[in-house]
Amino acid sequence: MTGEHALREALRAVIDPELGDNIVDLGMVPSLRMDPAGNVVVEVALTVAGCPLRAQIERDVRIRLENQPGVTSVEIRTTEMDRRSKEALMARARWKARESAPPTMVPDSARVLAIGSGKGGVGKSSIAVNLAVALARRGLTIGLLDADIWGFSVPRLLGLQGEIEARKGKMVPLERRMGDGRLRVLSMGFLADEERAIMWRGLILNRAVQQFLEDAHWGDLDYLLIDLPPGTGDVQMGLARMLPRTELLIVTTPQLTAQRVAARAADMARRGYLRVAGVIENMSDFTCEHGTTYALFGSGGGERLATDVGVPLVGRIPLHPALAAGGDAGMPVAAGDGELAAQFSALAGRILADIAPLIETSSCSARMLEQLERALPASAASPAGAGAETSQPS
Numbered sequence: 001m002t003g004e005h006a007l008r009e010a011l012r013a014v015i016d017p018e019l020g021d022n023i024v025d026l027g028m029v030p031s032l033r034m035d036p037a038g039n040v041v042v043e044v045a046l047t048v049a050g051c052p053l054r055a056q057i058e059r060d061v062r063i064r065l066e067n068q069p070g071v072t073s074v075e076i077r078t079t080e081m082d083r084r085s086k087e088a089l090m091a092r093a094r095w096k097a098r099e100s101a102p103p104t105m106v107p108d109s110a111r112v113l114a115i116g117s118g119k120g121g122v123g124k125s126s127i128a129v130n131l132a133v134a135l136a137r138r139g140l141t142i143g144l145l146d147a148d149i150w151g152f153s154v155p156r157l158l159g160l161q162g163e164i165e166a167r168k169g170k171m172v173p174l175e176r177r178m179g180d181g182r183l184r185v186l187s188m189g190f191l192a193d194e195e196r197a198i199m200w201r202g203l204i205l206n207r208a209v210q211q212f213l214e215d216a217h218w219g220d221l222d223y224l225l226i227d228l229p230p231g232t233g234d235v236q237m238g239l240a241r242m243l244p245r246t247e248l249l250i251v252t253t254p255q256l257t258a259q260r261v262a263a264r265a266a267d268m269a270r271r272g273y274l275r276v277a278g279v280i281e282n283m284s285d286f287t288c289e290h291g292t293t294y295a296l297f298g299s300g301g302g303e304r305l306a307t308d309v310g311v312p313l314v315g316r317i318p319l320h321p322a323l324a325a326g327g328d329a330g331m332p333v334a335a336g337d338g339e340l341a342a343q344f345s346a347l348a349g350r351i352l353a354d355i356a357p358l359i360e361t362s363s364c365s366a367r368m369l370e371q372l373e374r375a376l377p378a379s380a381a382s383p384a385g386a387g388a389e390t391s392q393p394s
């Protein structure tokens with residue numbers, strides 16, 4: 001007769017299609033018991049109770065178990081995972097995705113942050129552009145990928161025009177110096193004229209983001225920021241597959257009713273195995289020139305969502321006409337020196353300090369080598385002899 005161990009093994013054939021792994025390894029079978037008469041009771045823990053795949057998974061479990069010798073009946077008890085199990089499951093899924101992700105041209109040293117929301121018009125693009133500018137002004141090299149293939153707005157917001165050139169068959173992002181740093185930008189808006197672009201977009205929509213990641217010379221980057229289209233669609237899922245180390249910053253308005261949509265985005269990010277790094281509240285309190293503050297879109301939304309998702313509230317950007325005007329004029333407020341620029345600088349500072357710090361490229365062994373070289377005489381450390389003075393890292 002089949003033992004419980006063998007039954008468990010049989011369940012390895014049941015794959016959670018969304019997570020791309022078998023339910024046993026995913027920790028979705030917390031208990032399985034069989035009595036001497038062959039009656040099996042199995043617990044199946046789903047990530048969310050209302051999981052659309054529930055029926056399919058239950059059916060697969062039943063088929064696998066009923067076909068095992070000695071099994072006379074199968075009872076499936078479906079439960080919802082607790083938070084810790086969910087986290088463990090996501091960690092495993094992320095690890096697996098990373099193992100099997102296709103190579104991209106985004107350097108391993110780049111921290112990848114996608115700016116998204118469940119809803120349109122909450123200011124994703126405005127935040128992405130201004131945050132990119134604020135990070136670049138700190139002397140960093142920032143890639144900005146406009147993943148809104150249909151509704152690209154990054155070129156306009158940055159006042160950046162031009163056509164992408166190809167070098168050795170790969171796209172070269174448009175580059176702009178920004179203080180001591182630089183910004184490298186790719187957007188559908190740079191691909192030929194509007195009319196041709198629309199035609200082209202239809203053909204390659206599904207592959208556009210992939211090409212921006214795989215067929216582009218990004219060069220060395222400290223961060224890659226990705227401006228996502230509204231909603232929770234293909235682009236988000238595609239990113240999870242192509243660049244699974246992407247972390248999501250969710251933009252929301254302070255309106256409490258907007259939370260459900262944003263929470264859905266967070267949940268879908270988790271199930272698509274993107275880690276949610278934090279929440280940014282946009283269009284927060286508006287302060288008029290007399291100093292009176294108005295909560296035009298309500299208050300507390302960012303805080304509430306951050307608590308619900310269990311991530312930090314990274315910052316709050318106020319509702320301010322200058323932000324919209326700067327976008328319309330192609331001069332992002334973060335590039336100036338006003339109050340809003342200071343707010344974006346603070347947001348960038350928080351991200352650098354604790355939300356998503358720079359990836360430490362000098363590993364222990366690299367650092368050890370560096371120390372060794374410094375300890376050696378200049379002529380030995382550098383083959384050019386005098387090179388020690390001229391090859392200081394910039």
Ligand SMILES: Nc1ncnc2c1ncn2[C@@H]1O[C@H](COP(=O)(O)OP(=O)(O)OP(=O)(O)O)[C@@H](O)[C@H]1O
Nearest residue numbers: 120121122123124125126230283318319320323324
């Ligand atoms: N903090 C703010 N204060 C004032 N206006 C803002 C603010 N944030 C964004 N806006 C304005 O709101 C509008 C929508 O912003 P934006 O295009 O950045 O949103 P989005 O989420 O990217 O939209 P979509 O879903 O269409 O991509 C723009 O006109 C923008 O200038």
Ligand SMILES: [Mg+2]
Nearest residue numbers: 124125148153
């Ligand atoms: Mg946008």
